[in-house]
Amino acid sequence: MSMCFPLLRSRPLSKKTVVQPAEPPPPPDPEPEQQQQQASPIPESPEQQQQSRPSTSKEDTPVPTVVESPPVSFETPPPPDSTSSTLAGGRLSVVDERRIIKTPPPPSAKPASRPPLGIAPGMDLIFDKEHSGNKAELELPSTDGLDYPRAASWSSCNVNEIMHDALGKQVFRCFLAQALAEENMTFWEKCEEFKKCKDNAALQAAVADTMESMGTYVNVSAPARAKLMEVAKGTNVDKKMIEPASKEIYKLLENDQLPRFRRSELYLGFLEKLLPRAYAEKWKLNFEALLGNQVGRHYFRRFLISIHAEENLKFWEAAIEFKHSKNKSAAMARSIYDQFLKEGIPNEVFLPHGVRNNLLRLIKEKEIDGTLFDDSIKYVEQVLRNDPYVRFLQSETYKDLLSRLQ
Structure with a gap:
């Protein structure tokens, strides 16, 4: 019996090679029982683990059935009952949470204004409009009998010279009142009066009265203020204790407030009335x-x-x-x-x-x-x-x- 074998071809066939589609990957293996127990926060019994374990056989896989959902109704829910307080799982329901929210009470009446913390007593009166309104407003002196050269000389004199001119002193005081610095001139005048006191009792009484009435407003350093308080309390009654505060106020008037007075609209307007x-x-x-x-x-x-x-x-x-x-x-x-x-x-x-x-x-x-x-x-x-x-x-x-x- 003779056997026939097909001849081998040296070249591939000219027909197109049909590529079969790749098979889908197999489903992933179920997680081990130990990993399922670690992932689950609540331990399960062996029966529950057996029921929850997926089956690998195709015959036991149930076919899901499609259940038609009932039509959705868009009816407005009834208002919540204010008398009911239903608990859901130990927590208040949404209705109860909304019900317990109460409108805050109206704010109480605004308390009376008081000075902020850190301000010395009496300092708030500087910015009190009612308090400042009760103070008599200073008026400029009349220009009758006053010539222009005399008024113009105030722009080149020092504090001591302008304080000895009655009209110049009044114009300078009006400027300081507008700048809320009139107390500096008044305090310097008080210091000049202190130097004329003949006995220590009169000096102590004058300093004590001045510090009580205007000590809060005067812009002096802490050491100078401390020396004034020593005189006011009677611990060290000496005219030399007044010198530091007097010098500080004089320098303030000379170096800051008098130059600003010379350039002020108040002084220049007063000069314009006298200008020939x-x-x-x-x-x-x-x-x-x-x-x-x-x-x-x-x-x-x-x-x-x-x-x-x-x-x-x-x-x-x-x-x-x-x-x-x-x-x-x-x-x-x-x-x-x-x-x-x-x-x-x-x-x-x-x-x-x-x-x-x-x-x-x-x-x-x-x-x-x-x-x-x-x-x-x-x-x-x-x-x-x-x-x-x-x-x-x-x-x-x-x-x-x-x-x-x-």
Whole structure:
């Protein structure tokens, strides 16, 4: 019997090879019993574990049946019964939780205003409108019998000189009252009266009365206040104990409040009432007369502000004030330089390169005297004279002032 074998082909068939689809992966093996017990927070009995264990046979797998759900009704639920308090699983139901929420009671009446903590008794009266309204408002003195040179001299005098001028003292007091600093002048006057006391009993009584009435308002240091309290309590009654507080108040008036008084609208308005028309007409012919007059410089500053060129006049005033000050220091000069002349600042006053470098060298070497800003003052005056001064004489600001003067 002979057997026939098919011939082997050297090349594959030209027909397309049909790729059979891959079989789906087998279902994952059920988790071991030990892992199921660890995952379950509540231990199960062996019968429950046997029932919950999935079966691997296809015959025992039940076919799920589709149960039609009843139609959903959108009826509004009835309002909750306020008398029922049903517990669900030991917790209040949503109805009960809503029911127990109560509206907070209305706020009680606003309590009477009291000073905040940390403020000494009586300090709150400074900001009490009703208390301040009961105080008689100070009035400026009359200009009858007062000439302009006398009133203009108050801008160059010190505290002691203006306090010995009855009218100047009254105008200065009105300014301090507007600035809520009148107690400083009153306290300094009290200190001058303390020095005239002849016996210790009168001195102690006067200091005790002053500290009780206005000690809270006076701006003195703690050591100076402590010495005043020693005199008031009688532990150390000596006129020398009053000197520290008196000197501190005098320096405050001299270095802070009197310079602000000279530039205040109150003082300049009072001067304007006394300014003769002839003074204002001289400004057309003399630029130095304009800068040397307080009222003229005030209106010239207003005009420079309108043309955004007031930094030159501000520097000129600061340099003149430094020149005439008694206590000149390198710190004061450096402050003026940083405020007006430092390169890159918003309102820089431009000076020639040589003038600026020489000024900066003198400040660094602390060669400070009254001539420190002389070159800078001359240059700024020339800048103001060339263009702003001419435009000011033609402005409505100057014309309106002339029309009001007699």
